Amino acid sequence: MxxxxxxxxxxxxxxxxxxxxxxxxxxxxxxxxxxxxxxxxxxxxxxxxxxxxxxxxxxxxxxxxxxxxxxxxxxxxxxxxxxxxxxxxxxxxxxxxxxxxxxxxxxxxxxxxxxxxxxxxxxxxxxxxxxxxxxxxxxxxxxxxxxxxxxxxxxxxxxxxxxxxxxxxxxxxxxxxxxxxxxxxxxxxxxxxxxxxxxxxxxxxxxxxxxxxxxxxxxxxxxxxxxxxxxxKQMEGNPMVKARQRQIARERIRRRMMAEVPKATLVIANPTHYAIALRYSREEGGAPMVVAKGTDLLALKIRELAEANNVPVIEDKLLARSMYDHVEIDQMIPPQFFKAVAEIIYYLYTRSGIKMGVATA
Known part of the structure; x- marks a missing residue:
């Protein structure tokens, strides 16, 4: 030395x-x-x-x-x-x-x-x-x-x-x-x-x-x-490596979400900034499940996939924005949204004879 x-x-x-x-x-x-x-x-x-x-x-x-x-x-x-x-x-x-x-x-x-x-x-x-x-x-x-x-x-x-x-x-x-x-x-x-x-x-x-x-x-x-x-740096991990790992994790989550959107029951959207895809089945029981969510470009992608697969897209600015901050993917929606989401699902069921497309709540 x-x-x-x-x-x-x-x-x-x-x-x-x-x-x-x-x-x-x-x-x-x-x-x-x-x-x-x-x-x-x-x-x-x-x-x-x-x-x-x-x-x-x-x-x-x-x-x-x-x-x-x-x-x-x-x-x-x-x-x-x-x-x-x-x-x-x-x-x-x-x-x-x-x-x-x-x-x-x-x-x-x-x-x-x-x-x-x-x-x-x-x-x-x-x-x-x-x-x-x-x-x-x-x-x-x-x-x-x-x-x-x-x-x-x-x-x-x-x-x-x-x-x-x-x-x-x-x-x-x-x-x-x-x-x-x-x-x-x-x-x-x-x-x-x-x-x-x-x-x-x-x-x-x-x-x-x-x-x-x-x-x-x-x-x-x-x-x-x-x-x-x-x-x-060794204990915390290399920042570049950790950033790359986070990027890979986000890409995997995004691909999985995109695969679940066609199976969704509805999408609640704020026209261009927020989108939350929900799946609800009476046979499964429980509250609606969040299968995808995103903002900006990802929200537009979710809407495009939903429309391409005849999944109803409900535009509700306040509800979409509020839900985005409180819901997590692969989890049921919190109780405070039960009533609002239930009304939308009921509305969709009453219009079941109409083709899937864009509706306005």
Whole structure:
């Protein structure tokens, strides 16, 4: 993307743009959150499992090493049996840690964004292997940000480890002369100090990373005024296409009306401006049905078809104009016109011996 394109994107993203982006799986994600989850999982493992699990594992190994004669190692099956026992004990010790690490990673992901299935993220894209795109990712703003985070982690971990080692150096010297049984507890204590200190520093990093990732995500979604216009046009539909669709719909309605005019019972017209064709049948029951209506040229066409098919045309200026505004095609006339239309139909029935043509009410 050029600098001009970036400078033109000054508008906040619309709800549709955000919704479409989320549906594609493009969500703000902190890469440091899983690291923090791993550190917390390691702390939980040390607190909940290491002491008891390590003691159980040591006892199992101790009973094996102190009495090696209890195992027969004459064949490969014997050796496999011994290794299986060791593997089972190791599995019991390591499995809680594995579950904690997996659970921590899942929780870290769920707390950032709701889970969703999206296969578009795994579709190969040319930009992923593009040299120019890779260069911009490395040396762009996001690349600089990632480098800054890496430097912060390196310096923070270095300072924390150094300070803990310096403060614990006298204790480590004394442990050289202490009972070896106390060494595991000492190592566990120093590991807990190290993990807790690194976790505190990582919490600060994760908070900053979450804010930065969302800020970069929102910045990437920024839109130009033209983008907003194009989106609105897309949502509302192209005006030219919609106009063409309306024109086609009107033409279909007109053809259908013209096909129904010869079947009408009468046409009520305002000599040249309005025409309403009605069909009435005693067998069908109900009020007269509007089968066609039109103004100006369409009204003249309706009259011509009616006269050509011997459908009576009744000229009533006030009634035609009033009905045109209140009746709809393929619907019965409203009650306020029942009396006036009934009088016209009665008039036509009384003149049934006269040929169909133009009459004046």
């Amino acid at each position: 050029s600098d001009e394109d970036k400078s033109s994107k000054t508008e906040q993203p619309t709800e549709k743009k955000i919704r479409d982006t989320v549906e594609k799986g493009n969500l703000p994600v902190s890469r440091e959150a899983p690291i923090l989850a791993s550190l917390l999982a390691a702390m939980a493992f040390f607190v909940l499992q290491v002491r008891e699990g390590a003691s159980h594992l040591l006892l199992a190994l101790e009973s094996t090493m102190e009495n090696p004669l209890q195992w027969e190692l004459e064949t490969g099956a014997d050796a496999l049996h011994v290794l299986t026992l060791f593997a089972v004990e190791t599995y019991r010790f390591v499995m809680p840690a594995l579950l904690l690490f997996i659970g921590g990673g899942v929780v870290a992901s769920l707390l950032q964004n709701a889970p969703q299935i999206n296969f578009e993220r795994i579709v190969p894209k040319a930009s992923h292997i593009s040299i120019s795109s890779g260069f911009s990712r490395i040396f762009g703003l996001r690349g600089v940000t990632e480098f800054g985070k890496s430097m912060f982690k390196f310096i923070a971990v270095g300072v924390i480890v150094g300070s803990i080692l310096v403060s614990g150096f006298p204790t480590m010297l004394k442990s050289m002369y202490a009972d070896p049984v106390l060494l595991p507890e000492l190592i566990l204590e120093m590991a807990m100090k190290l993990l807790s200190s690194v976790s505190i520093a990582t919490i600060l990093l994760v908070a900053a990373d979450i804010a930065l990732s969302r800020m970069h995500w929102k910045r990437d979604l920024m839109m130009s005024k033209q983008d907003i216009k194009d989106e609105a």
